[in-house]
Amino acid sequence: MKVVDVQFTPAFSSFYFDDQAAIKAGAGQDGFTYVGKAATPGFDRIRQSGEAVSILLKLENGLWAEGDCAAVQYSGAAGRDPLFAAARYVPWMNEVLRPLLIGRNVTNFVGNARFFDSLEYDGSQIHTAIRYGLSQALLDATAKSSGRLKVEVICDEYGLPIELSPLAxxxxxxxxxxxxxxxxxxxxxxxxxxxxxxxxxxxxxxxxxxxxxxxxxxxxxxxxxxxxxxxxxxxxxxxxxxxxxxxxxxxxxxxxxxxxxxxxxxxxxxxxxxxxxxxxxxxxxxxxxxxxxxxxxxxxxxxxxxxxxxxxxxxxxxxxxxxxxxxxxxxxxxxxxxxxxxxxxxxxxxxxxxxxxxxxxxxxxxxxxxxxxxxxxxxxxxxxxxxxxxxxxxxxxxxxxxxxxxxxxxxxxxxxx
The missing domain is CATH 3.20.20.120 (Enolase-like C-terminal domain)
Incomplete structure (x- = not known):
């Protein structure tokens, strides 16, 4: 089963990007916002609207697999990747990732995930948020191409047992x-x-x-x-x-x-x-x-x-x-x-x-x-x-x-x- 079309769609995440350094330094609050200057590179304000990018992969069977690129609330803190902005990354994703995805066989999840996770651009790995969302879409594609749940794909490829007890x-x-x-x-x-x-x-x-x-x-x-x-x-x-x-x-x-x-x-x-x-x-x-x-x-x-x-x-x-x-x-x-x-x-x-x-x-x-x-x-x-x-x-x-x-x-x- 191969990918025949790819879409990258700007989306909302469920919370906000917060400048942890400014908050820990005592930034005051004004309603839901913070007052003061941002302290972490990439932030224009201490609290900014959360963003995501939806990755949609159309398969030969007509189904669309999906995954969302998302980054943590405290982006740029404690060694993490910088702020993730859809407007900055979607054009790059269309230029660089789309050609690598069209025609890709999605029968195996882990092999595809490792390929894109190790992909480098300008000497560095691509942003964690992109690798995160892309791997979700690739897992969904493998599941939808084979009539399995995503948990089944993981268990099959890693040799793990299916357990029916709930998680904490x-x-x-x-x-x-x-x-x-x-x-x-x-x-x-x-x-x-x-x-x-x-x-x-x-x-x-x-x-x-x-x-x-x-x-x-x-x-x-x-x-x-x-x-x-x-x-x-x-x-x-x-x-x-x-x-x-x-x-x-x-x-x-x-x-x-x-x-x-x-x-x-x-x-x-x-x-x-x-x-x-x-x-x-x-x-x-x-x-x-x-x-x-x-x-x-x-x-x-x-x-x-x-x-x-x-x-x-x-x-x-x-x-x-x-x-x-x-x-x-x-x-x-x-x-x-x-x-x-x-x-x-x-x-x-x-x-x-x-x-x-x-x-x-x-x-x-x-x-x-x-x-x-x-x-x-x-x-x-x-x-x-x-x-x-x-x-x-x-x-x-x-x-x-x-x-x-x-x-x-x-x-x-x-x-x-």
Whole structure:
């Protein structure tokens, strides 16, 4: 089965591009916007409308395969690719990618994904967002050319078993970190709330007091609202390096603070994502390792999740090999082609490090649904509910795709008599 036509269509993503450096430096808010000057190259304003590009591949059987190019909310931060603007890239995609796609055989997904992921232009790999969206379309093309679900294609090509158990889903609150928690409890999400603790003054507190109060409220709210004791979610909070900021990246002080959060989180398990930002990969690995060892010396069960400076497949391998964290966020757009996400999750499994298949609020329904297929094939320990920051919308997209797939797979594995 070959590709006979290609379209690249500018699209909206489900959130916005935010200049993380300016926000962490204390940029003020004016309604939904931020005030002040942008600090990250490529940004004209601190908050800009999110953009995507839909890639549409027409197959010989008349079906259209689709994938969406999308980049993370905090583009350009911590070693990530720069801001992704459709107007800049669509002409280039038509000129360079279209001729490579017309006539391409889509029988095999992984081979095509590797080809485009390794493609270079002007001496560099093409933007992660383009590789991400193109790989989604190529996977969809292989599935639609063979009458399979995307999860089946992945399992077939990687020799993975089809499993019918549901995945653990992780809800993100955005700045609405109180009302969103109520929604998550009502819908019994497995992991919550993310929290978006990306500013010291307004969210963490100069001495960490605001986050301590929030964790206490969070624990009490779950105990108050849950209908039965069988609902025991995991707490997972992303702090964007702000804890390191208030403790000057002192691992002992950070570990002592995290044990205080742990006490307030009881009886629920606590994961802290991105406690520090050390400014580079090697420094980040070293500092996270120090914090993890300091926590274990205190007999703490707090688990550290790597995020900043852990962007690519090779980054993930380095973090896992260093045993500096308990879990790695595999931020799907940052890895480019989704075969890298597949292999990153499998690498974590092989080395006994927990895998969190994440991504960004700034994706689309297409990319989120594709990622769910990837997760159903590779079985990470948790999967981000995305896109958007409203929770309910992302939960609808991800959870319903998972349940539909399970229903279809069940009929294939055990056909109705």
């Amino acid at each position: 889903l992780f809800g993100q609150s955005g700045d609405d970190r109180y009302n969103a928690v109520d929604k998550m409890i009502m819908k019994r999400v497995d992991v919550l709330p993310h929290g978006l603790i990306n500013n010291v003054v307004t969210k963490l507190g100069k001495n960490g007091g605001k986050l301590k109060e929030y964790v206490t409220w969070l624990t009490q709210r779950i105990l108050q609202l849950r209908n039965d004791r069988d609902y025991v979610p995991t707490l997972h909070i992303d702090v964007y390096g702000t804890i390191g900021m208030i403790f000057d990246n002192d691992s002992e002080k950070i570990a002592a603070y995290l044990t205080l959060l742990e006490a307030r989180a009881a009886p629920f398990s606590l994961y802290i994502e991105g406690p520090v930002d050390a400014g580079g990969r090697a420094a980040q690995i070293a500092l996270l390792g120090e914090i993890r060892r300091a926590l274990r010396a205190r007999a703490s069960t707090v688990k550290i999740v790597a995020d900043e400076w852990c962007n690519t497949y090779s980054d993930i391998v380095e973090f896992v090999n260093a045993a500096c964290c308990d879990m790695v966020q595999i931020k799907t757009p940052d890895l480019g082609s989704i075969h890298n996400t597949i292999e990153a999750v499998l690498y974590c499994h092989a080395h006994k490090v927990e895998a969190y298949q994440g991504g960004t609020c700034n994706e689309t329904d297409i990319s989120a649904r594709t990622c769910l297929h990837v997760a159903q094939a590779t079985r990470p320990q948790r999967v981000l509910v995305k896109p958007g920051m409203g929770f309910d919308e992302g939960m609808t997209i991800v959870a319903n795709e998972m349940r539909r797939n399970l229903s279809i797979l069940q009929t294939k594995i055990a056909p109705a008599e």
